[in-house]
Amino acid sequence: MTLWQLQMLAAVADSGSLQGAASQLHRTQSAISMALKKLEDEAGFALFDPSGYRLQLTPRGEQFLRQAQEVIKQQARLESLTEKLQQGAEAQLRIAYDHTCDPVLLIDALRSLQVAFPATELLLLGESQMRTLRRLREGEVDVGLCPWLPVFRQYGDFETRFVEPFTLAVVISSELAAQTGGVPTTREALLDLPMLIPQNMDVGISLDAILRLPGQQRIRVNDSHTQRELLLAGLGWGVIPQQLVARSLAEGQLVQLSIPGFLNQAQLEVHLVRAANRIAGPAAAHLWERL
Known part of the structure; x- marks a missing residue:
C-alpha cells in the first residue's frame, strides 16, 4: 500500500463520500473508487460500510485509519525535516552547560530554537569542573555555557559572549x-x-x-x-x-x-562559548544571538 492510498482513505473518511474525496484530492470519482477497492483487497477486510447515506468506517476500518493518520503525520514531519536540512539546519545541536550555571538561562533561547528550527534535535549536556571547554575544544559539542576567565583562552581557540x-x-x-x-x-x-x-x-x-x-x-x-x-x-x-x-x-x-x-x-x-575555528550552523547561530 502507498502513502497516496492512505491519504485517499483519510479523505473518504473525512468527507463521507467518494465524490467528496475526489474533490479534495483533485481526482475523478472512479479513480478514488478503484483505489479504495485495491486498498481493501490489500488489507483483506472492508474499510467502509456502504449501506448508509454516508460511507461509514467499519470497526476494523477505524483502527486502520488511526494508524494510517500516524503514517501521514510522520511523512509530513519527514518532509519538514528534509526542507530544513536542505536549508543547512543542523540535524542536532549539542549544548553543554556547567553545573555551576543556572540552566534557566537557556530556557528562552531553547524555546525560540524550537519555533525557528523544529527539525533540529537539541542535546543538552550538564558538565562539571569546566569539562564544557574540553568538549568544545575537541568538537564534542557546538555551544557551551560556563563560568569564564580570560586565562581560559590559552586552553583553546574560543569565541565568547557575556551572559551574566x-x-x-x-x-x-x-x-x-x-x-x-x-x-x-x-x-x-x-x-x-x-x-x-x-x-x-x-x-x-x-x-x-x-x-x-x-x-x-x-x-x-x-x-x-x-x-x-x-x-x-x-x-x-x-x-x-x-x-x-x-x-x-x-x-x-x-x-x-x-x-x-x-x-x-x-x-x-558566565559566558556563552564556541570554538572559533568551526563555522556555526544556523541553529547554533540563532542560539548565540538569542542568548
Whole structure:
C-alpha cells in the first residue's frame, strides 16, 4: 500500500463520500473508487460500510485509519525535516552547560530554537569542573555555557559572549559554626574545619593552589549541587557559586564568611562559548544571538 492510498482513505473518511474525496484530492470519482477497492483487497477486510447515506468506517476500518493518520503525520514531519536540512539546519545541536550555571538561562533561547528550527534535535549536556571547554575544544559539542576567565583562552581557540555576572562565595552552615565556637573570623580558624572543595578543574585550575590552606581535612566533590547539600549538612565550609546558595543564605541556614586577607568573594562572568575555528550552523547561530 502507498502513502497516496492512505491519504485517499483519510479523505473518504473525512468527507463521507467518494465524490467528496475526489474533490479534495483533485481526482475523478472512479479513480478514488478503484483505489479504495485495491486498498481493501490489500488489507483483506472492508474499510467502509456502504449501506448508509454516508460511507461509514467499519470497526476494523477505524483502527486502520488511526494508524494510517500516524503514517501521514510522520511523512509530513519527514518532509519538514528534509526542507530544513536542505536549508543547512543542523540535524542536532549539542549544548553543554556547567553545573555551576543556572540552566534557566537557556530556557528562552531553547524555546525560540524550537519555533525557528523544529527539525533540529537539541542535546543538552550538564558538565562539571569546566569539562564544557574540553568538549568544545575537541568538537564534542557546538555551544557551551560556563563560568569564564580570560586565562581560559590559552586552553583553546574560543569565541565568547557575556551572559551574566557570576560570584563565588565562601560559606559555612550556621549549625557547624555554632558547634565550633562561632563563625570563623580568621584564616587560621578555618584550618581546624573540614573543607568542601571541588575537584581540580578540567582546565588545570587547582583551588588548593589558590586558597593555600594546607593540613585540614578535605571532601572533594565534582558537582556543585552535591557540595551545597554537604555544606547544608554541616560537613565543612567551602567556596561555592553564590546563586546556588542565595536562598540558604537568606534563610540563615548558611553564613557567608568575611575574613580579612582571605578570599571572601570572587567575581567572574558566565559566558556563552564556541570554538572559533568551526563555522556555526544556523541553529547554533540563532542560539548565540538569542542568548
